[in-house]
Amino acid sequence: MLERPLRNLLFICLATATWSFGFGAGSQLVSQWMNDHDADKTQIGLNHSCYYLGLALASFAVPRLTRRFGARTAAVGMLVCGPTLAFFPWGGGPIGWYSLRLLNGAASAFSLIPVETVISRDAPASDRARNFAFYGVALTLGGALGMWAGLNLYEFYPRLAFYLGAVAPTLGGVALLRWLSGSPAPASAQPAPLPIRRRIHFLSFGTAWSQGFLEGGMLAFLALYLRSRGLAVDEAGDLIGIATVGVLLFQVPVSWLADRCGRVRILLGCYAVVLAGLALAPICPNTITLALCLFIFGGCAGAMYPLGLALLGDKLSEASLARLYAWYLAMECVGSLMGPPAMGSAIDAWGSSAMFPVGIAAIGLILFLWATIRSKASSADSVESIQIERRRVA
Secondary structure, three states: OOOHHHHHHHHHHHHHHHHHHHHHHHHHHHHHHHHHOOOOHHHHHHHHHHHHHHHHHHHOOHHHHHHHHOOHHHHHHHHHHHHHHHOHHHOOOHHHHHHHHHHHHHHHHHHHHHHHHHHHHHOOHHHHHHHHHHHHHHHHHHHHHHHHHHHHHHOOOHHHHHHHHHHHHHHHHHHHHHHOOOOOOOHHHOOOOOOOOHHHHHHHHHHHHHHHHHHHHHHHHHHHHHHHOOOOHHHHHHHHHHHHHHHHHHHHHHHHHHHHHOHHHHHHHHHHHHHHHHHHHHHOOOHHHHHHHHHHHHHHHHHHHHHHHHHHOOOOOHHHHHHHHHHHHHHHHHHHHHHHHHHHHHHHHHOHHHHHHHHHHHHHHHHHHHHHHHHHHHHHHHHHHHHHHHHHHO
């Protein structure tokens, strides 16, 4: 019989895969539905922004509920994700569509933060990054299957496609509610959450922001860039699929390596590879080299998410973990909101390949700020050490 932490991890991966299936299906279905019902592209873009806005705003309410109800908070979130997707075709217009996506985003925050807290709580310190990588693979695989199944079913049965996407997270919520073991201690018995130490956690939060920035921008414009290079729609889809395969294949081995060789070191290595991928992609001379570039780029960019999560939680209470993961998710949402308009503006001004320098600038900014903060902290620590030594000698 599986031990409780391993059993929890298995159930969480299966449940979050069902949530991600609904997310992937919904991300494509709502755009198709609005487009078929005479919504313009600005309205479609605002609709996606409403989802991420709901996700970001609700994330700050989740720690308090997680402290009281534990992983049951995630079960409730998934149970709400289902109906808010299923009812989308009945929204009746922009106000209804925006409201449902806002609610769906809020329910998604409730679905993710509590289970990330359980993963960190249960994981041995030596395997935290690896466990988060399994979680990341479940999210990626579920999302990819949701996009594929949703779009293929929408062509023939549009409303049924929404219902299929809604059933998956509902089943995940029921599974968590029924089988996830371990209840939280009474809220009054738990230590108060520690304050956010932004200097120490800056690299994690910066990773969340930059990963969201790249994910939002690439989802919006990578296919269009590939089309601008002369690729057909199916060929562009194949290359995006290759990048997704890289995400699936890289996360677990890279995270395992991080647990053994140092998480910060491996995370910075992923940053370096992602920067190289952004620089090389526009100058790849043919489809084969571009596919290889996107495969490695996608793998290292995807590995950044579990590595950033793993850096946050070490010897902290559940209440503190929930607050940290709420900030992490909120920062990723902020990045997802900023990436598409920044890349879109650059493309309008300088052409389709301008999306890549924007990505380089975003990642470079995070690394520069982190290096500056780290340098100032080292200088302050050195001054403090000198003062302590002088007082000891005196």
